[in-house]
Amino acid sequence: MTALSAPETTAAVRHWLRANASAIIATEADHTGPDLDPLIDRLASATVVGLGESTRFSRQTYGVRERILRALVLRHGFRALAIQDSARSGDRFDAYVRGGTGAPEDVLAQAWRPLRTSETIATMAWLRAYNIEHPHDPVSIFGVRPPDAESADYDAVLDHLRVAAPELVPAVEAHLTPIRTAHRMDEHVQRHRGVHPGRPFAEHARDAYAVLDGLPASPARDAALDHARVIVEFHENSVAGRGGFAGDELRSARRILERAAASRIVYWDGIAHISAIPVGVGRTDPDAFISTGSHLRARLDAGYVAVALGFHHGDLGTGRAPDPAPDLLDAELGHVDLDAYFVDPHAEAPDAVARRWREPAAMRVISGIYDESKDSEANMTVDALLDAFDVLVHIRETSPVEWLPE
Template sequence: MTTASSIAQPSAELTASLRAAARPVASTEPGFVGQDLDELAETIGPATIVGLGESTRFSRQTYGVRERLFRILVGRYGFRALAIQDSARSGERLDEYVSTGAGDPESALAGAWRPLRTAEMVETLTWIRLFNEQHPDDPIRVFGVEPPHAEPSDYDAVLDYLRQAAPDRLTRAESHLDPIRTAHQIDEHVQRHQGIHPGRPFAEHARDALALLDGLPDTAEHRRARAHAQLIVDFHEQSVAGQGGFARDERPSAERVLAWQRETGAKIAYWDGIAHVSAQALGVGSAAGEFRGTGAHLRDHFGTDYVAVAIGFHHGDLGVAQAPRPRPELVDALLGGVDLAAFYVDLRTEATESVDSWRRAPAELRTISGIYDPAKDAEAHIGVPSLAGAFDVLVHIRETSPVRWLPAVSG
């Protein structure tokens, strides 16, 4: 775990070195076509898997750079899979749309994890679908890195079963399931942050709903209902609120990526937050245990054939809040000293001994999640044991504006 006192303060040489190494990004708009990212793409394109991580999921600009890089990796370097932080069930719906064109992207995203339900993601899926129509024998696939999660249909299945098999238990089941299905719209830990949580832990409600199936006849319908109820329990127990924080080991997600790569041979772009794509285990915020993300496991397996890119920003409007200038000890503040609206720095290039020492030292980087509070900005960061060990490339954007939420989300 890093502390502010353990992080080397920038020197004039370091600041000058960063300014010299910075490569301008001409546009942060999704879909922009230009040559400004060609040099970066050339250095990361040979990798088998590239982790493209954002420091926040609320920024159109961080999303835009990530999406631009993804399009280049697809078009010039043969990447044919997009791995997203969502459940396998959601990933299957997105893959069905981009593979067949059935339905529309908004419908495919309706059951996706909330941060994915944006107009920007709709544009990405539309582009992937167009690419697949033009390359039917070499399509892009989409998959979720997490195991199958409970969805609203699972709650309905449990209630429908009880309505038929044990109507006297239905009202009690509804009292447990109705409050907690809201977590599929707003995560439980976010509800607590916003002050709209009903009070009792959702995992307890889920376990009580499962217990209402005890003692009923062991039929095929009963077993199916129990399977749905168990998915609900697992979803709430494994949530951030259910686990009591962000510290965890994401080996199962990494195994999902590894399995996909083994089975298809595809080169994969992995989209997630910077904590998840980091090639090293890390600490999150001021009171976290170790978080060993998917990227750390991918680095263990692929070595330098896994590349981690961190896309961050300095300040601006996130829709949910105005993010102030970063604290001076954060990497984001140092990068803010470069007089460019957007740029990237490759941490793998040769450097002087003092600059290389800074790159190998512990570092803190800003992260802003759904529970961000500007009054507690000092807690909004991750700590890595080595900046260059965790990330191969840093992308920095000076000012941000919000993503465009789909109507059901913004409401």
């Protein structure tokens, strides 16, 4: 058979997409229509379902993601939600949805910044209501990251110094005050927006630790050092501290796998994290970003299913994303005349289309340092689309999530 030319292959792919796209009628989280049924059926047999979004700022991608979560909980016995947050924050989420401890706004006060939205509160409310109705079969929430530093750690360090060495408080406060701001806005985002005070936060954290370590040993000093150590680890392991987005994804995968022994899990994270194969993001060497999803696929095989939720253009709240560059998958998906849809790239397809899905692909990724004037740089790559994702969700136009006040 004669190979198709590049324009012929493109035309074949677009024709196949139009024929195989399943319309998503509504992106609101509380919609209960049957439009997602084929997608839910596709995910039903998995042990862990990764739902990855290309941006955390879209109300529509969040709504579809929650619709999938609700359906998997109600119909297929999924009983845990894994979120991109620390174990300490995840424990507070869990205490609320399972026991009603605290108020949602208080739970979110120290959560990772992208989670502090009205949409997250709605998720918490739905899970809490479900658990009230099913007290003997509840849904839990947990954070995939190790325990992160929080305000209480900074306070514990300063409180000890006020008793043990009050003359050192001003010097240590000078180190801790600027770096506490990273819990409201990530350090790398501060640098991007031009509001960073200058000195790397990890250096401030280490200097504060050294001051405390220089005091005479005592149980109280050692307890304060534990808090200071958590602060140092938080800043050293941040995106700015690491110098890139690639972190220790294996630890996140292990936390999920530990829970997967007892519960089927929906895993919410960014598209790069849930990819079932390693990815390249920005300046990150693809070999260095071994995603959480790739670890899960290696361990669970078909028991891990990855769903990529992307969009074509729209309002992100802090800026407007234009139409994607022509070489991005998002642009290809945008040729389907539907407001929102999903498609299974593993479905039967002509050879030319199947080959396209087995080839490398570039996909839009918009983070907290997005600059619409450099939109062409906001993407990630995978070596083979078919290996990276099991289902693709595409939304034509996005509007922003509703941020909670600081």
